[in-house]
Amino acid sequence: MESLDKLINELSRLPAVGKKTAQRYAYFLLGEPLEEVKEFALSIVEAKQKIHYCKICANFTDKEICDICAKPNKAPIICVVKEPKDVTALEKVRDFNGSYHVLHGVINPLENKGPNDINIRSLLTRVNEEKIEEVIVATNPDVEGEATAIYIANLLKPLGVKVTRLAQGVSMGSELEYTDALTLSKALSSRREM
Numbered sequence: 141m142e143s144l145d146k147l148i149n150e151l152s153r154l155p156a157v158g159k160k161t162a163q164r165y166a167y168f169l170l171g172e173p174l175e176e177v178k179e180f181a182l183s184i185v186e187a188k189q190k191i192h193y194c195k196i197c198a199n200f201t202d203k204e205i206c207d208i209c210a211k212p213n214k215a216p217i218i219c220v221v222k223e224p225k226d227v228t229a230l231e232k233v234r235d236f237n238g239s240y241h242v243l244h245g246v247i248n249p250l251e252n253k254g255p256n257d258i259n260i261r262s263l264l265t266r267v268n269e270e271k272i273e274e275v276i277v278a279t280n281p282d283v284e285g286e287a288t289a290i291y292i293a294n295l296l297k298p299l300g301v302k303v304t305r306l307a308q309g310v311s312m313g314s315e316l317e318y319t320d321a322l323t324l325s326k327a328l329s330s331r332r333e334m
Contacts, residue, residue: 198242
């Protein structure tokens with residue numbers, strides 16, 4: 141069936157969705173009432189049409205300025221993240237009262253992504269205009285995330301801004317014997333007084 145194959149192919153383009161999962165999704169959708177499937181499809185189209193980047197932090201929003209940037213009395217701190225989904229993850233913690241800045245990528249020479257290919261320039265503007273005292277670089281602790289963090293730190297330090305990095309180390313519930321050496325090293329160097 142050509143239309144079923146097309147639906148499965150489209151669903152398998154989603155992240156972490158293989159052919160079998162796409163097939164299950166397709167059969168599920170075919171078993172749903174037509175009105176519910178139409179509502180599902182319309183919500184995808186509506187989100188794509190209405191959601192764009194916040195003009196301040198580049199997070200996703202359906203307004204000119206996202207709800208986080210619109211909050212009054214924020215601390216003069218910006219947390220720099222790779223993607224909008226990272227903002228969502230950090231907001232779940234509810235311990236941060238500053239702003240965010242979404243890079244939409246990291247420096248990755250293997251993918252021909254340099255500093256000019258991600259959202260760094262507007263970060264420098266924000267740091268100056270918003271009188272930011274600290275920038276927390278919360279990119280992933282991988283080679284690309286570390287390279288991006290170092291690049292950003294080198295740009296900001298001459299401006300007199302404190303640049304910090306999220307602590308990294310052994311995660312809760314893990315066993316030391318199964319933890320790699322780099323993670324243990326980071327955990328030791330990032331230790332804090334109790």
